[in-house]
Amino acid sequence: MAAALPACYHGAISKTECEALLGKKSRSGAFLIRDSESIQGAMCLCVYKQKVVHTYRMMQSHTGHFTLMTAGGAGETFFKTLDDLILHYKKRNQGLSVQLRHAVKRKTAMLIKPREPRAPPAPPAPPAPPAPPESPRTSEDEPEYQNVPDSSVYVEVLPP
Numbered sequence: 001m002a003a004a005l006p007a008c009y010h011g012a013i014s015k016t017e018c019e020a021l022l023g024k025k026s027r028s029g030a031f032l033i034r035d036s037e038s039i040q041g042a043m044c045l046c047v048y049k050q051k052v053v054h055t056y057r058m059m060q061s062h063t064g065h066f067t068l069m070t071a072g073g074a075g076e077t078f079f080k081t082l083d084d085l086i087l088h089y090k091k092r093n094q095g096l097s098v099q100l101r102h103a104v105k106r107k108t109a110m111l112i113k114p115r116e117p118r119a120p121p122a123p124p125a126p127p128a129p130p131a132p133p134e135s136p137r138t139s140e141d142e143p144e145y146q147n148v149p150d151s152s153v154y155v156e157v158l159p160p
């Protein structure tokens with residue numbers, strides 16, 4: 001069963017597109033969530049404050065919970081859903097540059113597909129049969145090098 005994403009999740013939009021959407025809203029506390037361009041599987045919570053977009057990286061744990069990446073030493077808070085994370089950061093003084101106030105909603109519905117369990121690795125292939133031994137070279141075989149007639153293209157290099 002797939003979980004519905006919040007309406008403020010915009011998927012794989014670029015940082016530039018995100019800034020344009022938030023700038024169009026032009027309200028302090030306007031926010032949206034997008035996929036990270038630099039880290040596969042991460043998302044970004046982008047918040048508008050006084051003509052500046054602040055971006056916070058969000059990760060999903062192996063248990064499916066969401067958290068904002070924090071500065072060294074700060075404790076991480078995990079949330080069951082993105083909606084729970086958003087509700088938490090709508091409260092004052094939760095560590096963001098400004099509290100979340102105005103969701104910038106996308107125009108179409110999206111779904112999160114549950115992760116499928118990884119298939120176990122395939123068993124190793126059986127070893128290949130040994131190659132037949134090489135026959136010794138005869139004088140009739142072509143040599144491993146080719147003589148080139150003297151030409152101005154080639155330069156003879158001698159040790160000093």
